[in-house]
Amino acid sequence: MFEQILFYFFAIVAVISAVNVVAGKNPIACAISLIVTLGALAGVFVLQDAHFVATIQVLVYAGAIMVLFVFVIMLLNLGPEDLDKEGRFTRLKGVGVLFAMAGAALLIWNFADYSAAMARIGPGYGGLEQISGKLFTEYIIPFEAISVLLMAAVVGAVVIAKREL
C-alpha cells in the first residue's frame, strides 16, 4: 500500500519532468527536468528491488552524464531564443507521439505479467553482490567488451579534440 503510493509519486514526477524536458522553453530547465526524471526512475528501480541499478543510474547518468550536458549548455550559453520556433514540424511531432504511445502499449502488453520471470530469478536479485557475481562470472566477456568499447570512445574523443587544438 505504501509502495503503491511511492510508485505513483515517482511515476507522476517522472512523467511530468519528462514532458518538461521535451516541451520546456529554457534549455537548462529541460536538462534539470531530465535529471529529475532520472531520479524518479531510480526511485522506481528501488521499488522493484534493483538497488544497484538505481544507485548506478544516479551515479553515472544523473551525476556524470547530465553534468556534461549542463556544462555544455552553460558554456554555449544557450537560452530560450536558441530553441526552435513554435509551430514547426507539427505533423512529425504528432507521428512521434503516436509511435511513443504504440511503443508504451507494446511494452505494457508484454511485461504486465512478470510473475513467471520473478519466480525464476528469486528474491534479492538486484543487490550489489548478486549483480557483481553474475557480471564477473557468467557475463565477463560482454563486460570486457563494453570496457573496450568505452575506451574506443575515449580515444576517439581525444583524437577529435587534439585535432582542433
Added chain:
Amino acid sequence: MDYTGLIIVAVRCVIMLVFLLSFIPVLIWAERRGAGFIQDRPGPNRADVFGVRLAGLIQPIADVVKLLFKEDVTPRNVFRPFYKIAPAITMTVALVTFVVVPLADVVHVAGRDVSVQVSDLDTGLLYLFAVSSLGVYGIMLAGWSANNKYALMGGLRSSAQMISYEIAMGLAAGVMFLLFGTAQLDDMVRAQGANPLGWGVVSIPGLIAFVMFLVASFAETNRTPFDLPEGESELVAGYHIEYSAFKFAMFFMAEYVNMVVASGLLVTLFFGGYQVPFLPTETIVQHAPLIAKVVFGGAALVLAGLGVFAFTRYRPGKYGDNRDREPLVVGVLLLVLAVGAAGVGFLPGVIPGIPGYEHRTVATLLAAALQIGTFAGKIALFTWLFIWVRWTLPRFRYDQLMRLGWTYLFPIGIFNLVLAGVWVLASSG
C-alpha cells in the same frame, strides 16, 4: 504498521541531524579562532552575552543572527527557480550523504537490534558517490542562475574540479572495498576492529588510498588549497556572489557540513570509524557497569577539578566590567557538568525505575554513547586538519589543479587498485 520501526527510523534521522548540525557552530568558532592562532593574532573575541565573552564562542551565534536578519536581495535578472533552489540542493546533498555512515555499533532497544545509521543500504559506498555527484548541481545552478560572469566562472570551475576529484575519491574507496570485502560502511568499521593495527590506514594500499582520499576531499569540499571556485582574491566570492542573508548562510553552513561529512568518511574508511581504540563493543557491553563508573567518574573528577581551577582564577577588578565574572560562569558550568557525569555514571541501578548497566539496553546505549563520542573526537581532529591546511597552504592555479587530478591522482589510483588486489590475494594465501 510497524510503529516502533517508524519511530526508530525517525529517532535515527534526528540523531544524525543533531550530530551533523551541532558541529557547525563549533567549526565556525574553530575556523576563525584557529585562523587567528595560525596567523599570530587573536581572532574574534568581542562578541558577548551580557558581558560574558567565552573566548569567542558567542561569535557564531552573532554570525547566524546577522545572516538571518540581513536583507535578502534578489538581483533582477536571475533565473528565479534555480536561484532559490541551489542552496537547498547543496545543503540537502551535504546532509543526505551522512545517511550511510554508522555513528555507533548496534544498539539493543525495544527488543530488537537497531543500527545507529539512518539507513542500512546494501550498496553502501556507491550510494555515497551517487549523492555526492549530485552535489555538483547545487554549485553549477548557483553559478549559472546568478547571471553574473564571475559566478558562472566560479560555478564551472568548481563543477569541473568536483567531477575530476570524484574519480580519485572513487578509486581510493574502491581500494577499501577490496581490502575489507564489503561495500557497507558498518561492516567495514566492524571489520577494522578496535585495535588500531587493524584500521584501514595501516596497510600500504590503505595508506596510499588515505592520502588520495584526503586530497580528493579537500577538492570536493572546495577548501584551500583547492578553493579556486570561491577564490576570494580573483573571483570575489565565486559562485555565491549574488547570494545574501539566509541563502548565503545555507552555502556557508553547507561548506562546513561537507567538511564534517568528508572527515566522517575519512575516519570511517581509514581510521576505524566509531571504534574506541582497544575497546571493542562486546568488551564494553560485558563490563558496562565498571566502564560506566570509570569513564563517567573520571570525567566527573576532571570536570570538577577544572571547575575549581576556574573558580580560583576569579580576579575581581581585572577588567572592571562583567568580563570578571567569566571564570565564575565557566566554573559553574563545569561543576554542573561534573555532577551530571557523576549522575550518569553512578545512578542507574541505584535509583528504582532506571535500569542499571547490567541491563542489555543500557549497556549497548553506553557503548553507543562512547562510540559516538569517539567518532566525534576523530571527526574533530580531521576538521582541525582541514582548517589548519586552509590557513597554511596557498591556492592552486586551475591548470595545476586539473593536472593533479588527472595526470597524478588517476594513475596512482589505478596502480593502487592493482596493488590492493595483489595485497588481498597475498594475505589470503
